[in-house]
Amino acid sequence: METLEGITGRSLTVAELVDVLRSAIVGGDLVPNQRLVEADLASEYGASRGNIRAALAELTVEGLVERVQNRGARVRAVSVEEAVEITEVRAALEALCARKAAERITEGEAAELQELAGRMKDAVERGDRDSYSECNQILHARVIDISAQQTAAATIHRLRGQAVRFQFRLARQPGRPAVSLPQHLAIIDAVCAHNPDAAADAMRVHLESVADVIRSTHT
């Protein structure tokens, strides 16, 4: 892989570095607890150490990186307990979004969600995990989108980045689609039926069940 610096000839800005490093952490190129030595990252990504340093400071506030005084930065390792907490917070926030989405949804958007429901049923019948997983992500994103809640959306997005490793494992669990499909369909039904309370409950139940699965992997 060629670095961006190698291609463009200029060095990366702080904002670009934040994006690049965030992707590297969320994407798993930088693994939990891995040390992030400023000088190494600087030569790796073709940036000055000062900019690397600034980027690490921002990612620390985002919760992706952990720093201790005079001892440098590491990729933050999220414990199972913490992943459960994060998922519970997501449950509360996405339930809020589902509630607002049920209040605001248009007929066009409802038709779109119904079509998505069809694709999800199909995918489960065919045993197509990748397609189902994709629909899953689209559903959650669409509900947040329709809710038009900027603050909740930003918070959910940040938390997702921290726990993405656990989500990933989850989707591969055998028998998981059979459990989650009816939950997803219940969310779609309630949102499309303009039923805020039912939509919030359905979303909360769904993500609480995700939290339970994560909890159970702790043993």
Add this chain to the structure above:
Amino acid sequence: METLEGITGRSLTVAELVDVLRSAIVGGDLVPNQRLVEADLASEYGASRGNIRAALAELTVEGLVERVQNRGARVRAVSVEEAVEITEVRAALEALCARKAAERITEGEAAELQELAGRMKDAVERGDRDSYSECNQILHARVIDISAQQTAAATIHRLRGQAVRFQFRLARQPGRPAVSLPQHLAIIDAVCAHNPDAAADAMRVHLESVADVIRSTHT
């Protein structure tokens, strides 16, 4: 006021600057939309511009400061619409905390909350706004504490910082205590009765009513 630099003889670290600037913004010494010129802040607080710059970057991620490329930083102005959203997110998260608190609360903690309920009733009867406002803050803080939800607590705290200006106005509204006192008592009752669903509902209803008041000030 003497700067910390003037007292200690050394210049401030980035971490110290973040705290100082955060307090200044939340406390209202730096008002919304006020420009934050790095060089000015540097001489004001007796720090190097580089450290000021790093501190502003962190506060930007926290949502207290707004920056645009090459045009500097300002204190972020939170709109009424945004304050409503923030309060709704707080409603969802504090409802989660109330639920968990109801599950975990000990008898000692329950007695403490009941005593707080008494003080709140007293304060309203006596018309003592300051005391009631203080109890209010203690109640919310205690419920979050008892819930032992680190992730939710950190998120609530960050959001509170952004909307603190609106909260402040609210407490001074005439007739407000008469509305909020029964809501607060309902929260305490449900949490102490180990009733998670009721606790979550009571907290959500309470903060949604706060959101309504903020919304109504827009007109």
Add this chain to the structure above:
DNA sequence: GCAAGCAATATTGTCAACAACTTTGTACCA
């Protein structure tokens, strides 16, 4: 063989200078 102290190395924290960009003010021309 082992622990304590010390030197060497690695790494982070801070700073001041320089470069790049944006805005403001002014002169000139239609």
Add this chain to the structure above:
DNA sequence: TGGTACAAAGTTGTTGACAATATTGCTTGC
């Protein structure tokens, strides 16, 4: 009078050098 081009000032973005701190490995004495 209005607008455009250009110069000047103000401010932010970036970098490399230096200082402070932590870690590692070695030596020495027991």
